[in-house]
Amino acid sequence: MQPDALLGALARIFPAARLLTxxxxxxxxxxxxxxxxxxxxRAVVLAETQQEVVEAVRLCHAAAxxxxxxxxxxxxxxxxxxxxxxxxxxxxxxxxxxxLDPVRRLAVVEPGVVNLDVTTAAAxxxxxxxxxxxxxxxxxxxxxxAFNSGGAHCFRHGMTANHVLGLKVVLPDGTxxxxxxxxxxxxxxxxxxxxxxxxxxxxxALEITLRLVPRPETYQTLLAGYxxxxxxxxxxxxxxxxxxxxxxxxxxxxxxxxAAEAAxxxxxxxxxxxxxxxxxxxxxxxxxxxxxxLMGVIxxxxxxxxxxxxxxxxxxxxxxxxxxxxSAVGRISPDFIVQDGVVPRTRLGEALACIQELSSSQGIRVxxxxxxxxxxxxPLILFDGREPGALERxxxxxxxxxxxxxxxxxxxxxxxxxxxxxxxxxxxxxSADDMAFMHRLHASIDPKNIANRGKMLGTSSPxxxxxxxxxxxxxxxxxxx
Amino acid sequence: xxxxxxxxxxxQDAVRxxxxxxxxxxxxxSPAQAAGTTIGxxxxxxxxxxxxxxxxxxxxxxxxxxxxxxxLRAHAQYLPFDPPLVDAGATIGGTVATGLSGxxxxxxxxxxxxxxxxxxxxxxxxxxxxxxxVVKNAAGFLLHHALVGSAGRFGVIAEVTFKVFPLxxxxxxxxxxxxxxxxxxxxxxxxxxxxxxxxALDFDTHGTLWVRxxxxxxxxxxxxxxxxxxxGGARIEDDNPEWAEAREFTWAQGRSIVKSVDGPHTxxxxxxICAGAASWIACDDCLGGPTRxxxxxxxxxxxxxxxxxxxxxxxxxxxxxxxxxVRGPRAGAHVGTVRxxxxxxxxxxxxxxxxxxxxxxxxRS
Numbered sequence: 001m002q003p004d005a006l007l008g009a010l011a012r013i014f015p016a017a018r019l020l021t022x023x024x025x026x027x028x029x030x031x032x033x034x035x036x037x038x039x040x041x042r043a044v045v046l047a048e049t050q051q052e053v054v055e056a057v058r059l060c061h062a063a064a065x066x067x068x069x070x071x072x073x074x075x076x077x078x079x080x081x082x083x084x085x086x087x088x089x090x091x092x093x094x095x096x097x098x099x100l101d102p103v104r105r106l107a108v109v110e111p112g113v114v115n116l117d118v119t120t121a122a123a124x125x126x127x128x129x130x131x132x133x134x135x136x137x138x139x140x141x142x143x144x145x146a147f148n149s150g151g152a153h154c155f156r157h158g159m160t161a162n163h164v165l166g167l168k169v170v171l172p173d174g175t176x177x178x179x180x181x182x183x184x185x186x187x188x189x190x191x192x193x194x195x196x197x198x199x200x201x202x203x204x205a206l207e208i209t210l211r212l213v214p215r216p217e218t219y220q221t222l223l224a225g226y227x228x229x230x231x232x233x234x235x236x237x238x239x240x241x242x243x244x245x246x247x248x249x250x251x252x253x254x255x256x257x258x259a260a261e262a263a264x265x266x267x268x269x270x271x272x273x274x275x276x277x278x279x280x281x282x283x284x285x286x287x288x289x290x291x292x293x294l295m296g297v298i299x300x301x302x303x304x305x306x307x308x309x310x311x312x313x314x315x316x317x318x319x320x321x322x323x324x325x326x327s328a329v330g331r332i333s334p335d336f337i338v339q340d341g342v343v344p345r346t347r348l349g350e351a352l353a354c355i356q357e358l359s360s361s362q363g364i365r366v367x368x369x370x371x372x373x374x375x376x377x378x379p380l381i382l383f384d385g386r387e388p389g390a391l392e393r394x395x396x397x398x399x400x401x402x403x404x405x406x407x408x409x410x411x412x413x414x415x416x417x418x419x420x421x422x423x424x425x426x427x428x429x430x431s432a433d434d435m436a437f438m439h440r441l442h443a444s445i446d447p448k449n450i451a452n453r454g455k456m457l458g459t460s461s462p463x464x465x466x467x468x469x470x471x472x473x474x475x476x477x478x479x480x481x
Numbered sequence: 482x483x484x485x486x487x488x489x490x491x492x493q494d495a496v497r498x499x500x501x502x503x504x505x506x507x508x509x510x511s512p513a514q515a516a517g518t519t520i521g522x523x524x525x526x527x528x529x530x531x532x533x534x535x536x537x538x539x540x541x542x543x544x545x546x547x548x549x550x551x552x553l554r555a556h557a558q559y560l561p562f563d564p565p566l567v568d569a570g571a572t573i574g575g576t577v578a579t580g581l582s583g584x585x586x587x588x589x590x591x592x593x594x595x596x597x598x599x600x601x602x603x604x605x606x607x608x609x610x611x612x613x614x615v616v617k618n619a620a621g622f623l624l625h626h627a628l629v630g631s632a633g634r635f636g637v638i639a640e641v642t643f644k645v646f647p648l649x650x651x652x653x654x655x656x657x658x659x660x661x662x663x664x665x666x667x668x669x670x671x672x673x674x675x676x677x678x679x680x681a682l683d684f685d686t687h688g689t690l691w692v693r694x695x696x697x698x699x700x701x702x703x704x705x706x707x708x709x710x711x712x713g714g715a716r717i718e719d720d721n722p723e724w725a726e727a728r729e730f731t732w733a734q735g736r737s738i739v740k741s742v743d744g745p746h747t748x749x750x751x752x753x754i755c756a757g758a759a760s761w762i763a764c765d766d767c768l769g770g771p772t773r774x775x776x777x778x779x780x781x782x783x784x785x786x787x788x789x790x791x792x793x794x795x796x797x798x799x800x801x802x803x804x805x806x807v808r809g810p811r812a813g814a815h816v817g818t819v820r821x822x823x824x825x826x827x828x829x830x831x832x833x834x835x836x837x838x839x840x841x842x843x844x845r846s
Contacts (some may be wrong), residue, residue, distance in 0.1 A: 103670060104744070104758060126676050148619045155536075155616055161626060162594045169824070177824045183742035185759040186580065186630060187805045187815055190593050191824055193626025197619055202824075214676040237534055243557055243647040282678045282696070283704050289697035342615045346534045374617040411618040418620055426621055430610065437609045437831070438622050444827045456621070 006063040010045055010087070013055050018046040029088050032073040032080035033135075036391065037420050041068075041082040048093045050110070050168075050206040056089050057204065058174035066453040069204040071112060071140030074133075076338050077419025079147055079199055083453050089204065091142050097121050098207060105212045106165060106182060111142025111205050115149075118210060127212040130157040133415065134323045145205045148197030150415030152248045152322070155373035157213070159415065161196040166209035169195060171202065172446035182209050199417050200452030202445050216281040219247070220291050221309035221318055224298050225272030229253055229356075229368065232274040233348040235301035236372045239278065240345070242297045244290055247281040248373065253352075255332070255367035256325050256380065263328035266321025267314075269305040276303075276372070277322060325369045326380065333365070333382035335391070339398045340416040341405035345375040354404050355379055364397050376414035377405070403428065418456040426456065487524035489600070489608060492637050495520045497606040502837050504633040506543045506572040510579050510807050520637060522574060528552055529640065530614070537597070537614050539642040542574025549573055559648045562586040562595060563681070568729050574638045579807055580630030581740065583728050584681035584693070587755045589646065592629050598642035599625035601635065604833035608639070616644045627828060630805075632813045634839060635832045649695035652680070653705045654723070657714030659688040662753070666745045668712055669756040675711055677704070682756045683727060686749045690714070691723065727752060730808065733763035737809025739816055741802040748802060760802075767806050767816060 011019055020026055021043045030038045042065070047053045053069075060067040066086035073080045082088050094110035097118070101107070102125035107118055115136040118129040132151035133139055143149070144160045145167070157163075166180035180192030195202055226232040232251045239246065252260065252275050257268050268275055278294065280287045298306060309315040321328075329336050343351040352368065355377075359366040367380040379401055383394040402412045402425050412418070412425045427435050442449075442457055484499070486492040496502060501517030508523075522543035530539040533556035540549055546560075546567045553559050563583030564576045571581075577599070582591030589595075598612030601624070611624035628638055659665040665684035672682060672692055684690040692712070694704050705716060717723060726732050732752060739762040745753060746760070753760045803817035833839065 103673075105673075126674075148623070150617055150619070156589070158590060158594050159617065159619070161623065162590055171824060175823050177822055178820075179822075179824060181742060181803075183744075183759055184586065184591065184755055185582070185740065185742045186593075187740075187742055187803060187817075188822075189627045189631040189635065189825065189828075190580065190629040191627055191822070191828070193593055193629065194623060194828070195824070196626070197623050214673070214678075216678060217676060240536060240647065241534060243650060245647055283700070283707075285700040285703045285707075286678065286696040289700040292699075293697065342617050344532070344535050344537075344615055346532065371617070375615055376617050409613075410615050411613050411620050413619045414615075414617040415619050422620075429613075429620055433607050434610050434621070437603070437607070437624070440831045441622055441624075441828065444831045445824070 006059055006065055006087070007043060009059045010043065010056065013052055014045045018048070020044040020046070029070065029073070029082060029090070032075040032078060034076055034078040034081070034419070034421055037078045037081045039082040039084050039086075041088045042085045044088040044090055046090045046093055050094065053089055053091070053094070053204055053206060054170045054174060054176060056087065057170050057172065060087055060450055061173045061448065064448050064450060066450045068452045069111070069142065069146070069200055071143040072114070072138045074135040074139040074143060075147060075417065075419055076340065077413065077416045077421040079417050079419035079452070079455055080143070081420055086453070091140065102127060104182065107210045107212055109141050109208050109210060111140060111145070111208065113141050115139050115141060115144060122212050123215070126215050128215050129163065129210055130213050131160045131163055134326060141208055141210070142205055145196050145208055146198065146200050147417035148415070150371070150376065152250055152371055154371065154376070155249070156245055156247050161193050163211045164192050164196050164208060165211050167192045167195055167205050168207040169202070170204050170206055172448065172451035176206070180209070184211065197417070199419065199456045201442055201456060203451055216283070218282065218284040218287045219315060220280045220287050221315045222278045222294065222298070223268065223307045223318055224276045224278070224303040225269035225305035226274045226276065226302070227272070227304050229274045229352045230349040231302055232276040233352060233372065235276055235298065235303070236348065237346055238297050238301055239294065242293060244280070244294060244297070246278050246373065248277070248279040249371070250277040250322050251275065251368070251370050251372040252322065252325060253368040255365065256329070256369045259328040259332050259367060260321040260325050262331050263324055264317070264320050266317055267307070268321060269307065272304060277318060322369070329367055329380045329382065333384070335383050335385040337381040337383075337394050337398050339377070339379045339381060339401050340413050341377050341402055341410060342414040343375045343377065343405050343408045343410040345372070347408045348372060348375055351377060351404060351408055355401060358397055358400050362393065362397055364394060366397070371414070374414065375410060377401070399425075420455060420458070423456060423458055483519040483521050485521040485524050489602065489639055492520065492525070492602045492639055493606040493608070496602055496604065496637065496837065500835070500837060504578070504637050506575045507545060507570045509566045509569045509571040510575060510812055522572070525639065533558060536645050537616065537642060538645050539614060539640060540573050541640055542572060542638045544573050546571050546573055546576065553645055554648065557648045558645045560595060560643060561589045561646045562591045563728055564592070565728050565730065568725065573641055577628055577641055578631060578633050578638055581807060584683050584724065584754050587682050588678070588680045593626065595644050596625055596629060596641060597644050599628055599638060600640040601628060601638050603636040604835055604837045609636070612642065614642050634829060636838065649680070651698035651701045652693060652695045652720070653701045654691055654693045654717045654720035655705060655708055655712065655714040656717050656723070657690040657692070657712050659684070659690050661688040662686050662745055664688050665690040666753070666757045672708070672712055673756055677708055681724075681754070683752060683754050684757070685732070685752045693720065693724070730761065733761070736763040736765055737767050738763060738807050739767050739802070739804045740807050741804035741816070743802050743804070746802055762802065762804070767809065768811060768814065
């Protein structure tokens with residue numbers, strides 16, 4: 001099928017109102033949360049049923065035209081930037097919660113369901129969906145599955161992959177398969193676990209079976225101020241060493257605190273160089289016992305101030321400051337890059353010192369917000385895009401930070417994924433054999449390279465140029481078996 | 482024929498030098514009865530890296546769970562999913578390959594939730610690393626997830642990295658006699674409705690229910706009292722032997738074991754974990770025989786889903802369950818309907834292009 005014929009074929013499935021081709025209508029789909037990268041799709045289809053998604057994929061496959069599934073476009077790694085002249089399959093209208101089973105503690109949802117809506121639906125049964133990316137009020141489960149999204153509670157609760165029990169998936173050639181199932185246990189290899197985080201390269205999740213967890217009886221949220229970032233980082237290690245397993249441990253530095261306070265009055269301590277937010281969860285009597293232990297650790301760690309959330313509203317206020325930290329930084333800088341990297345938790349202090357050194361030596365302000373429990377850094381690199389060369393300087397600093405994460409034994413991404421942004425770093429983190437395997441696996445599942453082409457494994461944009469052999473394949477490094 | 486591999490290089494040599502391979506480590510589960518060369522991994526053992534402060538442990542696949550649990554306990558840490566067959570000599574690699582978690586998976590999740598990285602030798606003898614040694618990582622395809630339950634069909638699992646947790650200071654168990662499995666399932670639901678933070682919630686065919694809590698010793702007593710107010714029962718003063726019975730499958734008295742992903746069913750005898758979300762079934766001949774009904778048909782041949790058949794293809798008076806035989810004859814074989822999975826085939830073609838690892842008991846295309 002020729003590309004022009006593709007639009008005609010799509011028009012037979014999608015009424016005109018759901019097949020966007022005019023430049024004005026396409027513009028909102030050109031980029032995602034990483035706005036420095038753009039692509040102009042040939043068309044956007046607004047799918048309303050799973051069958052429409054499958055048919056759109058089959059048509060794209062027949063025409064060898066790239067397609068990309070899109071939820072809310074909240075990716076921070078350029079994972080939802082369309083391929084030029086490709087087709088965007090928008091999934092927001094596939095927003096049905098197909099089934100919610102409070103006894104088996106699971107929810108079967110379509111990919112366009114918003115993350116927070118799962119928790120809202122589960123709440124009357126005392127259950128919730130644990131992964132909570134900061135964008136949870138708009139990001140969709142399909143997005144979360146594609147990028148193995150995290151959030152603030154991953155050390156204790158795990159990432160998206162740990163909460164997906166089963167998937168119905170359309171592979172890039174239109175084959176529909178079921179992976180995993182509806183039990184906490186599975187038979188055979190954990191294929192659902194492999195699909196999660198594949199960044200759209202393995203196809204599109206049509207239906208997702210999620211594990212729900214019981215809402216704890218009590219939360220106890222503590223805010224501790226520190227005179228140095230290092231002090232807050234060290235306290236995290238001491239908390240874990242004491243045998244505690246908080247639901248969340250978050251650190252914000254001075255710059256991030258100022259930004260958050262300016263945006264929402266979160267009641268963070270004035271004058272602290274860093275704050276550590278710790279949240280215990282569980283049975284009320286257990287949390288009371290853990291809290292006594294925690295306070296001992298915090299006092300011994302040299303905290304300059306402590307504040308306990310007075311009630312649920314106060315807890316929400318404290319979290320609001322943390323969750324809006326990214327957008328709040330917009331108040332203190334015209335532009336910024338959100339970086340996402342991981343270091344071993346015990347090397348947090350060292351990593352932060354290095355970042356501060358890079359920041360001051362390059363004269364670029366960096367605000368730090370991070371999920372300290374799992375060593376997941378989110379440096380916010382501040383710049384003014386109107387200054388010539390400022391973006392490039394900021395990107396260089398962002399790259400330096402990623403290489404620091406690799407050097408310290410961590411990862412180039414904890415939860416945002418590789419997308420377009422970090423492709424050049426993946427090969428620095430993994431060996432040539434590891435990379436060759438990923439290319440072979442990709443080629444086996446998507447020989448035409450049409451599903452979200454160019455993300456994760458691509459090298460340039462358009463990533464692999466044309467529909468021919470992969471460069472490694474031409475070089476004889478990989479084959480399609 | 483068995484080739485012992487004590488290093489990565491020896492695994493690579495074994496893979497490159499043989500056409501058909503089966504991996505064996507502790508030998509507590511699969512009898513490795515399929516044709517081909519057996520790669521013995523019991524000498525590929527030892528903890529390669531353990532940082533208690535990071536809560537991350539890396540070990541060779543052939544490391545006995547016993548050694549790992551001992552090393553963790555010295556730093557007041559543990560694998561929270563109660564891996565089975567520790568006393569029997571099961572290894573960490575075998576636990577990953579069979580995807581086995583025990584009663585403790587109820588609270589924080591199973592093997593799949595704690596495995597954060599692995600090194601595997603593929604069918605060409607190439608070493609592939611997946612994941613890493615940090616607890617949060619979203620970089621690249623996460624192949625290690627697919628190794629859980631792979632039964633060696635995706636290559637030789639050589640090294641694994643786990644997230645571990647601080648060991649609870651204290652534990653306590655209530656044992657409740659409910660009369661029947663159905664009554665126990667109903668009691669389990671009433672416990673779940675309280676949303677108390679339980680570590681394990683098991684029951685068996687006879688209707689005995691065990692519920693375990695874990696945490697600070699200062700709170701265990703009051704938590705147990707609150708639980709008792711809901712379900713009654715009695716605290717077991719020394720609960721270790723009873724949980725060891727579940728973990729070691731001694732309750733099955735040497736019979737074959739099927740891990741079932743189904744909730745309460747009428748198979749007997751069985752032990753249910755996670756409030757009945759999954760179960761272990763003991764049987765003499767799980768796949769049936771001339772006079773004995775099967776749990777369900779195997780290999781997807783004959784019979785629609787959910788209808789059990791005996792070996793003659795007659796519809797049997799038995800229970801349809803979906804699961805995998807984890808111990809006994811034909812260990813590794815699936816119970817229930819097995820569908821061809823195109824995604825799995827494509828993954829296997831990449832990892833095992835010469836079909837070296839497909840001669841396992843459950844041979845599927």
